[in-house]
Amino acid sequence: KAGVTQTPRYLIKTRGQQVTLSCSPISGHRSVSWYQQTPGQGLQFLFEYFSETQRNKGNFPGRFSGRQFSNSRSEMNVSTLELGDSALYLCASSLGQGARRYEQYFGPGTRLTVT
Amino acid sequence: DQQVKQNSPSLSVQEGRISILNCDYTNSMFDYFLWYKKYPAEGPTFLISISSIKDKNEDGRFTVFLNKSAKHLSLHIVPSQPGDSAVYFCAASEWDKIIFGKGTRLHILP
Numbered sequence: 001k002a003g004v005t006q007t008p009r010y011l012i013k014t015r016g017q018q019v020t021l022s023c024s025p026i027s028g029h030r031s032v033s034w035y036q037q038t039p040g041q042g043l044q045f046l047f048e049y050f051s052e053t054q055r056n057k058g059n060f061p062g063r064f065s066g067r068q069f070s071n072s073r074s075e076m077n078v079s080t081l082e083l084g085d086s087a088l089y090l091c092a093s094s095l096g097q098g099a100r101r102y103e104q105y106f107g108p109g110t111r112l113t114v115t
Numbered sequence: 116d117q118q119v120k121q122n123s124p125s126l127s128v129q130e131g132r133i134s135i136l137n138c139d140y141t142n143s144m145f146d147y148f149l150w151y152k153k154y155p156a157e158g159p160t161f162l163i164s165i166s167s168i169k170d171k172n173e174d175g176r177f178t179v180f181l182n183k184s185a186k187h188l189s190l191h192i193v194p195s196q197p198g199d200s201a202v203y204f205c206a207a208s209e210w211d212k213i214i215f216g217k218g219t220r221l222h223i224l225p
Contacts, residue, residue, distance in 0.1 A: 004158070033213070042217030043159070043204060056212045090158050102147045102208045106158030 002027065004093050004107035012113045018079040021110045023091030025072050031055075031096025032074040033104060034066060037088040049074055050096045078112075086114045118142045119207050121216035129224050134192040136219050138205030141186065145207040150179060150190045153202045153218070162203075163190070195223050 005024045013019050025032050033056075034046040045058040049068035068074045072093070078085055088111050092104035120139045128134040136150075146167045151159035165172040165179045165188075172179050178191045188207075192199055200223045205216040 035215070043206075043215035045213060045215070048212070056210075058212075092158070102149060102164060102213065103161050104149075104213065105161060106151075108156070108158050 004091060004105055006089075006091050006107035006110050008110060009108065010111045010113075012115060013081050014115055015081055015083060017081050018077065019081060019112060021076045021078075021089055021091075021112075023074045023076070023093075023107060025074070025091075025093030026105055029093035029095055029105070030072055031094045031101070032068055032072065033092045033094070034074070034076050035090040035092065036060075037090055037109070038086075043090070046076070081114045083114050086112060088112075117216075118145075119205055119214050119216040121203075121205055121219045123219050124217075125220040125222065127222040127224055128195050130197060131194045134190075134195045134199065134221055134223070136190040136192075136203050136205070136221065138188040138190075138216055139186060140188065140207050142207070142209060143183075143186065144209045147208040148179070148181060148188050149206045149208070149213070150177075151204040151206060151215075152199075153204065159204055192221075195221075197223050197225070199223050 007022045031050045033048040035043045037043050048056040052068045063079045066076045088109045090109045092106045094104045118141050149164040150162040153159040163174050163177045180189045202218045202220050204218045
């Protein structure tokens with residue numbers, strides 16, 4: 001079974017620009033979560049989508065948004081980029097329900113650098 | 116306010132010995148706990164989990180212990196192997212929202 005894939009793997013943007021990251025979950029997984037990882041803060045939860053609906057949301061500003069498509073693929077968008085948005089963005093998929101709904105499988109991440 | 120804390124940023128253990136990674140939490144509503152392992156340039160990999168109604172779960176060399184009264188979670192790796200060198204994240208879930216600790220870097224020494 002193919003794992004979680006994320007594109008692009010690396011991205012360099014300028015302050016003020018916007019960026020869209022993509023995540024394809026494991027086949028059969030209906031939940032996709034997004035995390036921001038920085039050296040000082042560890043893994044911070046951005047939001048979770050389940051069956052095309054945002055089910056949970058972390059404490060990030062409205063510049064961070066996402067969506068999920070009917071095939072469970074998800075995109076994350078960050079508008080008006082700031083230097084502090086430089087981070088590794090990780091996507092994780094899971095069944096989203098049932099006894100193993102908490103077991104998430106992560107993609108390799110997208111390394112975003114804002115200059 | 117950190118709800119999941121891993122107070123040791125790093126830990127060094129001799130190969131073949133037991134590695135014990137610790138995690139404390141503050142939210143008594145957490146109902147599920149997980150451990151993930153992360154190698155450089157890769158996403159975290161799910162290792163083992165435990166429901167809040169249990170106090171121990173074992174999977175091969177990995178055992179997770181939960182002490183609800185102390186709000187403390189630990190991961191035991193026995194015996195430790197070179198491939199266990201990685202960053203380990205403790206995570207906890209409430210209402211399907213998963214919160215991660217900042218991680219502990221484990222070094223297995225030859």
